[in-house]
Amino acid sequence: MGGAYTTVRASYGRAWSFLIAGKEREFQGNAGYEDVVEESYSYDSTVGNYRRVAVGDLVVVRDSREALGVGFIETLDIVPHQQKLRNRCPECESTGFKERTTELPRYRCSPCGTAFDSPKVETIPVTTYRAHYGRTWQPLEGCLNKRQLADLSLSRSDQQSIKAMDRERVLHAVASRGVRLPRQGCVVPATQRRPLELPGGRRRTTAAARRGQDNFRKALVAQYGLICAVTGPAPAEVLEAAHLRPFATTERHRAEEGLLLRADVHRLFDSGLLTISPELVVHVAPTLRGYGAYSVLDGRSLYVPRDHALDLNVVEEHYATTTAAW
Template sequence: MRAWSLLSVGEYRHFQGNTGYADVLGSTYVFDSTVTYADKVREGHVVVLRNREVALGVARVEGIEVQDGLEKMRLVCPACKRTKFKKRAVASPAFLCQKCRTKFDTPEAVQVPITRYTAHYGSTWRELPGVTVERLRAIALNQSKQQSISPLDPNRVVDLLAELAVPLPPSSTPPSPSSELPAGHRVELVRVRTGQQAFRAALLQRDGEVCAITGPCPKEALEAAHLRQFAVHVDHSTDAGILLRADVHSLFDRGMMAVNPSSKQVCLAPALRVYPMYAQLEGRPTSLAGVDLDAVRQHFTAAAATWR
């Protein structure tokens, strides 16, 4: 048996170069080939999910989806092209590279080729109460504090679970179509983005019930979108925000849709143009009253760089 500790941090990241993964805690874990040990995690391995403070739960990998030939956007230091830079608390420029010590206000967006892995583990998930990261690190096979995926001593994992009276996750088999899927509630310790509701309310007051890209839309379907990455800038400025329909917001955040700052028209990634519902949005004029066009330009430049 092999065992791994997997870091799941949601929106907050220690270094700002990685734009994050679409994990679903208690169900799936997404990682890629830029992560150390990415190609070593296998079906049947035991995994312990953790954030930066505590272990969240334990499970056994039921299967791994592999997607080759993809690219991801990484934010890098403009000088040394490394991802290890941090946001400064109050000083200016906003960022400091931990490698070359360059200070800068805007990270550079680059595309890197990747293989993406999605590990599924939902049917064997068990919470782990009261286990700190320090305790988890004590049963690791190395003492790195930076690795998102770290190998654990499987015998000591078994001992820890026995001490906590948590069963070792069984080898799983896919449920039959008639089986009931797991349901219920769990307690999570997460870093919560604050101010989002007030940000959305301010945008609704400014723009009304209108998606900036698709037009009039029920308020219930509208979300407040940031033109600049919130994880990097941690800023709810309304001049850098727009209201978007929920599905459009998801595509916009992933760089598959953007607004040309010169024409103020919608531009789509080539991969999105094959879907008729979205293809019809290409070239559509947008509503950008009260929006900082420099923020629009930054989003457009980062998104368009991924389409080449």
């Protein structure tokens, strides 16, 4: 019997979407999988496409609603000769059932309709896998929704945990939404391979709140991608939702009155040192002309699509109020 090992064979060419753990992956009688969304993805030899996933492949991590992030597989841990518990319907032995939350008995089998409290449990041999992509991970934060992901998929099935994607179209789609992946270089050298022991103790989970994910920001990310309206594509961690009208005054969130701005640009915008004209051109206060990093923004066209939803009346209002104080 062979032991655990890590593969570093590069295969540049394929792309996959990985469905994260939770209720969505509690199917075929298993109890789900342990994932650390921004670092690694776990699966086993009962999952479709498990043989085809390889180092160098592009992966989009998703939940049932949207894309959470993207990266390249850097290493792939493989542990053969493992045991897995699988539940079956005691009547027809199907694995096609789920636990019910509001009715008793606890389970109902979809194929045969039998309701029961305790499933039949069996032990099966499996090979387990953990794909690592944390060093190239870029958050997507929902800027690709379920429908858009389906358009990029090579599979029509909604049930697959690992679905084949069109690699070139995925790369184009994430780039168009402002996401910049690191250059895909050599795989991790053998001296830097990750430990084969699967991590124990505490871990980050999919239940953790994502940075800045209020509804207003989510609406702007969905509309514009991860792109600062003034400076262009930027990491998700520095992008903030800016109000053209102060929220303290209006107490409302309207996507037509919002822009995604880099944190420092947002501060200047709220401080009255930077504004946008109705022609969607950036204007910088004279007091900032001595700062090269900001003076070069003056006169730059806004990074928004032609079919933007900005309320130009509100843009003009902010511009007039701001420039009057310069």
